[in-house]
Amino acid sequence: DRRAIIRRSGDINIIMTNLNKRRSRYLQDIYTTLVDMRWRWTLLVFFMAFMICWLAFGFIYYIILKIHGDDIEQTDPDYQPCLMNVRSFTGAFLYSIETQHTIGYGYRYTTEECPQAIIVMCLQSIVGIMIQAFMVGVVFAKLTRPKKRSNTILFSRIATISLRNSKLCLIFRVADMRKSFIIGATVKAELVRKFETLEGEVIPYYQSELKIATEGGSDSLFFMWPLNIVHVIDDKSPFYNMSAIDIMNQDFELVVYLEGTAESTGTSMQARCSYLPANILWGHRFINIIDYSYQTENYEVDFSRFNTTEEIPTPLCSAKNLEEYNSQS
Amino acid sequence: DRRAIIRRSGDINIIMTNLNKRRSRYLQDIYTTLVDMRWRWTLLVFFMAFMICWLAFGFIYYIILKIHGDDIEQTDPDYQPCLMNVRSFTGAFLYSIETQHTIGYGYRYTTEECPQAIIVMCLQSIVGIMIQAFMVGVVFAKLTRPKKRSNTILFSRIATISLRNSKLCLIFRVADMRKSFIIGATVKAELVRKFETLEGEVIPYYQSELKIATEGGSDSLFFMWPLNIVHVIDDKSPFYNMSAIDIMNQDFELVVYLEGTAESTGTSMQARCSYLPANILWGHRFINIIDYSYQTENYEVDFSRFNTTEEIPTPLCSAKNLEEYNSQS
Amino acid sequence: DRRAIIRRSGDINIIMTNLNKRRSRYLQDIYTTLVDMRWRWTLLVFFMAFMICWLAFGFIYYIILKIHGDDIEQTDPDYQPCLMNVRSFTGAFLYSIETQHTIGYGYRYTTEECPQAIIVMCLQSIVGIMIQAFMVGVVFAKLTRPKKRSNTILFSRIATISLRNSKLCLIFRVADMRKSFIIGATVKAELVRKFETLEGEVIPYYQSELKIATEGGSDSLFFMWPLNIVHVIDDKSPFYNMSAIDIMNQDFELVVYLEGTAESTGTSMQARCSYLPANILWGHRFINIIDYSYQTENYEVDFSRFNTTEEIPTPLCSAKNLEEYNSQS
Amino acid sequence: DRRAIIRRSGDINIIMTNLNKRRSRYLQDIYTTLVDMRWRWTLLVFFMAFMICWLAFGFIYYIILKIHGDDIEQTDPDYQPCLMNVRSFTGAFLYSIETQHTIGYGYRYTTEECPQAIIVMCLQSIVGIMIQAFMVGVVFAKLTRPKKRSNTILFSRIATISLRNSKLCLIFRVADMRKSFIIGATVKAELVRKFETLEGEVIPYYQSELKIATEGGSDSLFFMWPLNIVHVIDDKSPFYNMSAIDIMNQDFELVVYLEGTAESTGTSMQARCSYLPANILWGHRFINIIDYSYQTENYEVDFSRFNTTEEIPTPLCSAKNLEEYNSQS
Ligand SMILES: [K+]
Ligand SMILES: [K+]
Numbered sequence A, B, C, D: 001d002r003r004a005i006i007r008r009s010g011d012i013n014i015i016m017t018n019l020n021k022r023r024s025r026y027l028q029d030i031y032t033t034l035v036d037m038r039w040r041w042t043l044l045v046f047f048m049a050f051m052i053c054w055l056a057f058g059f060i061y062y063i064i065l066k067i068h069g070d071d072i073e074q075t076d077p078d079y080q081p082c083l084m085n086v087r088s089f090t091g092a093f094l095y096s097i098e099t100q101h102t103i104g105y106g107y108r109y110t111t112e113e114c115p116q117a118i119i120v121m122c123l124q125s126i127v128g129i130m131i132q133a134f135m136v137g138v139v140f141a142k143l144t145r146p147k148k149r150s151n152t153i154l155f156s157r158i159a160t161i162s163l164r165n166s167k168l169c170l171i172f173r174v175a176d177m178r179k180s181f182i183i184g185a186t187v188k189a190e191l192v193r194k195f196e197t198l199e200g201e202v203i204p205y206y207q208s209e210l211k212i213a214t215e216g217g218s219d220s221l222f223f224m225w226p227l228n229i230v231h232v233i234d235d236k237s238p239f240y241n242m243s244a245i246d247i248m249n250q251d252f253e254l255v256v257y258l259e260g261t262a263e264s265t266g267t268s269m270q271a272r273c274s275y276l277p278a279n280i281l282w283g284h285r286f287i288n289i290i291d292y293s294y295q296t297e298n299y300e301v302d303f304s305r306f307n308t309t310e311e312i313p314t315p316l317c318s319a320k321n322l323e324e325y326n327s328q329s
């Protein structure tokens, strides 16, 4: 019945309330704010920013031509307007966007007549690059942001507890669906549960780190194929005193996350997943999914069996009781 | 009365004097210099750079048309100028900006007459991309630089000292106001105070690292909600011999900083804060601010209580005296 | 006869089968998918994207001019079309690309007549920047991606086993062909082989980390010239019980990888290599390739001898037997 | 008389000889090759690349107009050329650069007559963005590359050896001339010297890591002002057996390097320096350069005293002899 902190998608099920400095601090970092927004709002902000800029410069050009008297039809054949073929605000707006966006059709253009029009044209050219640089950066970050890369990282739907060389171990599986690498990949695990100190302080969502490693004992991952990540349930583990029944009755959430750099794009990324007690299968172990095919002369990873487990005989008592029992034998 | 090294904003209260190589080394790395500048100076530098470039090429075109004789009105109907409709320096300047900025209205354009005009046009096109690349890079870095992201990292205004499982602990709180993550987040703490060696050397601002961790003992942060960062005052801690009174009378500054990578933008960032003795409340502890709302089916973080503490009974003696007392009991 | 996991090129010899969510997850991260693609498919995707966009806006302009009646020849001399000199779909398409790509020849241009044509022109201008930003990002990532930098990292073709200060050591060599640095370089090694647990579980491709260091004992590399990387075969090493004959008859693959950041471009990179039993030469050691030349006043690295070894007297027994023998002497 | 590995500038005094795969591997990573080049060669490569591209497309347009017969003067008033006002190769070249660089003056433009001309124009537009993306990336990387940021990192010209709490310590100083930070800064040190193994192997340039820390014992730097970096000469130190005279007669080079991420620009950087025996002053210690000014209410760092030391009484014997002497007392 209780909702997980991490959804299956990897999103965090948390909202923040009563944040009064939010607006001002979000505006101080407008860039990250725009990157974090929904696409429709980012597009709207950019559309408004460009329109306002084009209109503002258009208005300035309109004032210049008004002052010079270009809006009135001239009879003098040698008359030189500031801006050729610009006589109304609409024309000034069109000249503004044609200049700033560098389209420059050429029906409307600057003459040598007015220094102020030339200066404003220079200023608009520079301002145009800056707005474009900012927008390109936001679009680029939104399209490439690391969260997207984590869509192709898979965590197993379940974790298992079984014996590994006489020790009870909690194991889950992680894989990368792409052929390109995650560089400097590390996996971490945090157990979130209620905790009470000796002084009587109740910490309702206490985070404690679980010591995990790959099967071979490494805490950094050479992530070339799916890996089983192992937590040995020793006397320092929060699961040390728990039996199979105890775990089912516990109220905790095991949050796991993988961090690294995507080789293709060079961006840092984080993929998240969590396991509730119901996701932990006591007395199961993952089956192997890596085989060498002499036919294709390739190692083949069979993802259809990524979440498949098999039952094995496993004592249902706690790791602590198991060690006591073994030491008596 | 003494000013902190780190201001409330996170800025460092330090100036550097008598730096004679400063100018030359700053120019060797003009890019970072421009990124570090105030916006008004960066804009001025760019305006000047573009103007000078446009003027320089304009001058070159002017020389070309002067040599060719295009500034004199020609009667020959078959006469071909190097640059159509460019007869003055103003026209050459306009042609220069229209070409480099790729507006190209078309009133002024290159004819097939002069190879040197075509070559200079090619050169200006390439130079234009380079100047623009540099400017876009500086604008992008200034708008996206990591310092901006750290505006939405909150440190608690105070730190507390209280008992946690029979040990005196110094605790402060850190939070991220955004929903997007800081990846690879680590928090470090340095105690800055006067120190005298056995040989009599006085080091007035001696930095020693404080060993800190999250409540659950992890030194890397899964920063999905506000975290309490704990320093256990054990026999290796610089606070081991200090009582509540002693701490008030000390002259030190506890500098804390958080480093990581912003998930949205992929940039490395650092957020800084410091605590003076007056910011440390003995016998207080932070209240919990994370609750699950069955109404909204969300975890809710109440930031209005971010800095709220409650008093709890805490011995006022040093951690050392407390351990001695406990061992006698 | 068995194929290596890592090819000589550093590519991974692994394929993934039965991945049903592949298509949807690849589309969710279209950016990385395009970066990982072969060049010809990326170019085709972009060509299609631009063509479709240009055609779509061209179609919109065509509808606008159709509604306004601009496709019919007009006799009224004061008649103003929405788009000058655009009367057919081909003309509308040309106007579309000339506007979005900002070429703007000017034969076709917007008049002040139709607000909707001006609005669509504004929209197309913004959409044009976004598509271009995305494409530039993908091209940039594809051209600069870190895998390319790893082409200039060299691993020795062989590894050697010989005595170093009375201990059997496994040594391989790594070098950087460029003068610019790899920052934060680390080398890791994983031994991949079959493993059977006490419970009878067979793990066919079990990864265990090998503890390695530079000759002087550092696990981070100051990578200014070729380095010998050393694995001391002590009682914790998987090679501890293996003699020269045993190693030849083993079925394993020693995967090594170097990770760091390219100084020139600031991108993270990973270079990979592996050693099969046949690549390990017992009783050999690498010759020195670094000399100081008084003639040129430079340190010279002679890469022609990068893989050269010399034989030295080395016991053929296991490290374990060697230690037992030494302790008896 | 012997030249250092690291010059005062931080450059590495190493050349590589007999690298036969160099050319092909450098071409496989053309991007890093262009970034590593001298500016004049990079500019030449780009100029040639653009010229060749403009000429190639110009030649294609010329073929198109030749086939269509546009190079011949036409009498038919309704005659439509493929490209207006393009009749020669020079005109085709001008049309090519005006199109690819998006200047589009408009004297030369595409008509609706020839689909192949329109197709080539579309292709050139896309190719133009790609070449520009690559060039912008190289220019950006060359202008922003991390080596430039390391120009404002200062290492002291000398290192000192003196007593710190009864232990001989080797100390050098490092500082950042900019107000903006180096994030995640770490300092490492490697001692390079000749080494002979028990088996008689002579390693002429053996690298061993020196264990260093800030004064307070931290191995990561909160780099807000100049820091003294300390190597305690204990029994694990290569200097343990050396007296003041011994050090002067040694042939070694102590290479130190700082790695981190520049806060302003988000780029990884490495700054390098080295100390030869002549650079190490026994019996000296650095004076303090950080003071608080009540006048300006700022901490002031006086860089004019950055390299200043004072003599202090220091035993000239080795650390080993000193410890033996102390244990006897
Ligand atoms: K244009
Ligand atoms: K144009």
Ligand SMILES: [K+]
Binding pocket: A104, A105, A106, B104, B105, B106, C104, C105, C106, D104, D105, D106
């Ligand atoms: K034009």
Ligand SMILES: [K+]
Binding pocket: A101, A102, A103, B101, B102, B103, C101, C102, C103, D101, D102, D103
């Ligand atoms: K343009």
Ligand SMILES: [K+]
Binding pocket: A105, A106, A107, B105, B106, B107, C105, C106, C107, D105, D106, D107
């Ligand atoms: K025109």
